[in-house]
Amino acid sequence: MILLYLSKDIQLLQDEIRIIRRELHQIPELAFEEYKTAEYIKGYLNKLKLTYHDKIAGTGIIVLIQGTEGKKTIGFRADMDALTVEEENEVDYKSIHKGKMHACGHDGHQAILLGLAKYLVMNKEKLRDNVVLIFQPAEEGPGGALPIVSQGYLKKYSIDEIYGLHLFPEIPEGKMGVRQGPMMSQTGEFDITIHGKGGHGAMPHNTIDSVVVSAQLITGLQAIASRSINPIEPVVLTIGKVVAGEIRNVIASEARLEGTIRSFKQEVHDTVKERITDYVKGLENIHNCKITLEFRDMYPAVTNDSFLTSEFIQSQESSVIQIIDPIMLAEDFSYYQKEIPGVFFFLGSGSDHYYYPLHNSRFNYNEKILGYGVQAYLNILKQRDALEN
Ligand SMILES: CC(=O)N[C@@H](CCC[C@H](N)C(=O)O)C(=O)O
Numbered sequence: 547m548i549l550l551y552l553s554k555d556i557q558l559l560q561d562e563i564r565i566i567r568r569e570l571h572q573i574p575e576l577a578f579e580e581y582k583t584a585e586y587i588k589g590y591l592n593k594l595k596l597t598y599h600d601k602i603a604g605t606g607i608i609v610l611i612q613g614t615e616g617k618k619t620i621g622f623r624a625d626m627d628a629l630t631v632e633e634e635n636e637v638d639y640k641s642i643h644k645g646k647m648h649a650c651g652h653d654g655h656q657a658i659l660l661g662l663a664k665y666l667v668m669n670k671e672k673l674r675d676n677v678v679l680i681f682q683p684a685e686e687g688p689g690g691a692l693p694i695v696s697q698g699y700l701k702k703y704s705i706d707e708i709y710g711l712h713l714f715p716e717i718p719e720g721k722m723g724v725r726q727g728p729m730m731s732q733t734g735e736f737d738i739t740i741h742g743k744g745g746h747g748a749m750p751h752n753t754i755d756s757v758v759v760s761a762q763l764i765t766g767l768q769a770i771a772s773r774s775i776n777p778i779e780p781v782v783l784t785i786g787k788v789v790a791g792e793i794r795n796v797i798a799s800e801a802r803l804e805g806t807i808r809s810f811k812q813e814v815h816d817t818v819k820e821r822i823t824d825y826v827k828g829l830e831n832i833h834n835c836k837i838t839l840e841f842r843d844m845y846p847a848v849t850n851d852s853f854l855t856s857e858f859i860q861s862q863e864s865s866v867i868q869i870i871d872p873i874m875l876a877e878d879f880s881y882y883q884k885e886i887p888g889v890f891f892f893l894g895s896g897s898d899h900y901y902y903p904l905h906n907s908r909f910n911y912n913e914k915i916l917g918y919g920v921q922a923y924l925n926i927l928k929q930r931d932a933l934e935n
Pocket residue numbers: 650685686687712733734735806844845874875876877904
């Protein structure tokens with residue numbers, strides 16, 4: 547169901563935005579390898595005669611569009627990276643990079659930002675304040691936002707406030723989800739390697755079976771969320787990758803598990819890490835094996851500035867705004883918000899036709915929503931008095 551109002555200019559841009567999205571969709575690249583993507587973006591910016599700063603945090607690009615008065619500077623960010631997913635959509639703009647896919651909508655986020663750039667170039671005389679567009683690498687990890695912030699780019703460009711969005715199939719197309727304060731969880735990664743002793747599958751008593759130890763870990767660690775954390779505190783512990791073994795009758799000497807921890811409170815995050823450590827030590831004793839464990843604290847929680855969120859809500863048609871509950875996805879947009887006030891929101895992409903979740907090999911969306919993304923950003927600029935009506 548499409549509900550949003552689109553200005554005439556954006557309606558005219560729709561086809562171009564769709565083409566950009568499809569061209570980017572075909573060339574997905576992983577974190578910090580977004581070379582072709584960066585070339586594509588630069589090519590488009592060149593056509594718009596916009597100057598930019600490239601190789602930001604590796605492959606990132608920053609564009610400054612100066613307003614007539616330039617009293618403040620408003621930032622917008624799109625993420626550039628894709629995922630290690632083999633695309634299963636049978637579309638003529640299918641990924642041509644085997645095993646890689648824009649399964650998280652970053653192709654659309656970039657198309658929206660380029661659409662915004664085009665609109666602002668076409669309507670330059672209406673832009674009062676400065677706009678900075680950040681094309682950021684590696685959102686899916688290890689994270690491109692932190693290097694951009696720590697290398698001082700927010701200060702270099704004097705960015706006062708920042709906005710970002712994410713396509714979201716759990717929200718219907720034409721709607722937008724947002725909330726004030728904490729909206730997306732903090733995250734941390736962990737890697738566990740079980741060093742057992744390989745041997746014959748028929749003589750397990752002479753081995754230390756890393757697969758059996760893994761199985762106990764995979765199920766046992768789930769009890770941390772259900773038994774060590776206050777049930778009213780949100781927490782997720784997911785092991786998304788398990789690698790072990792070669793053949794059915796050989797006991798695997800080594801197994802590797804990779805997981806993610808999501809929560810909204812540092813104390814919850816710390817308790818999960820402590821309990822994983824205890825559990826690993828216990829299994830080392832029980833099975834007489836060595837288990838190595840590595841944690842990496844990743845992104846802080848996405849926390850929307852109260853005032854700017856209410857400005858955002860007022861700037862959009864009231865019928866399209868949904869105030870959502872916090873969710874356990876993570877986003878390194880949070881690093882910008884640690885420095886300057888910002889708002890991150892979800893742009894609905896779900897419909898009867900497009901219902902596959904983010905990170906699914908069939909994730910896709912009606913590209914009309916990309917026009918809504920541009921319109922939402924323009925509405926923000928108008929609300930913030932940065933753009934004439
Ligand atoms: C929007 C989204 O899907 N974000 C990712 C961010 C992952 C960061 C990192 N790899 C981690 O797992 O901590 C997500 O999985 O939520």
